[in-house]
Amino acid sequence: MELEIRKIVTICEETFIEGFKEAEKPVRIAAAMAVIKNPFAGKYVEDLQPLVNTYSEKLGDLLPKRAIEALGITGKEVEAFGKGALVGLDGEIEHGSAIIHTLTFGNPFRTICDNAETLLPSAEKRAAAGASLDLAIKHKRDAKTRSHHMTFETRIPDAPRNDEIVISAVVASSGRAHPRIGSLHKELEGVFPS
Known part of the structure; x- marks a missing residue:
């Protein structure tokens, strides 16, 4: 199976x-999205490892770099991140999940983001071209830091075609503009015995 990317779309948003x-400082978020061929569209395939082997590591390296570049920062300056897969109508959600829910996708992404420690939050669904996908974002070091719990809506007008998948990486240079709900750490104090 060969890597087949029809296009890469990168979007950046700054909220003032x-x-x-x-x-206090603009909230800056960028997503890089690769529109890839789904060789398993329209049929059931038991072994999804060829998808993982072809796409996971390459996109886990390429897409976060593109998103970080769009923000004009370094991986060290990324504070939060996430990932997603939007599968065309002839594919299974499992096809997108096979690509993004692997260490071969996540480890390069975390390494690029200054050896981040948390799991990448994700969003997956199947939809027609032009559908939106709300990418979940969380802090790269502490998933309980609520100020960085956000979503970022993405959409490509002509993708995914029925036999395509859109794989996304999203990064943020900060949390929300005016966080006021506090840390989950504080709320959990006393809930679980030590």
Whole structure:
């Protein structure tokens, strides 16, 4: 199986005012999305390892680099991240999951983001071309840091075609503009005995 990428789309958003108040620093989020061929579209295939072997490591390296480049920062400056798979109508959600839910995808991504320690939050679904996918984002070192729990809506007008998958990597240079709900750490104090 050969790596087949039809296009890569990168989007970047900077939010300066949130909730009618200027942000202390702009909230900057970028996503890089690869539109790839799904060789298993339209049929059931038991062994999905060829998808993993062809796409996971390459996209786990390429896409976060593209997203970070769009923000004009380094991997060290990334504070939060996430991933996603949007599968065309003739594919299974499992096809996208096979690519992104592997260490061969996640480990390069975490390494690029200054040896991040948390699991990458994810979003997966099957839909027609032009559908949106809300990418989940969490802090790269501590999944309980609520200020970095966000979503980032992405969409490519002509993808995924029925026999394609859109694989996404998203990074953020900070958390939300005005976080006020506190850390999950504080809420969990006393809940579990030590």
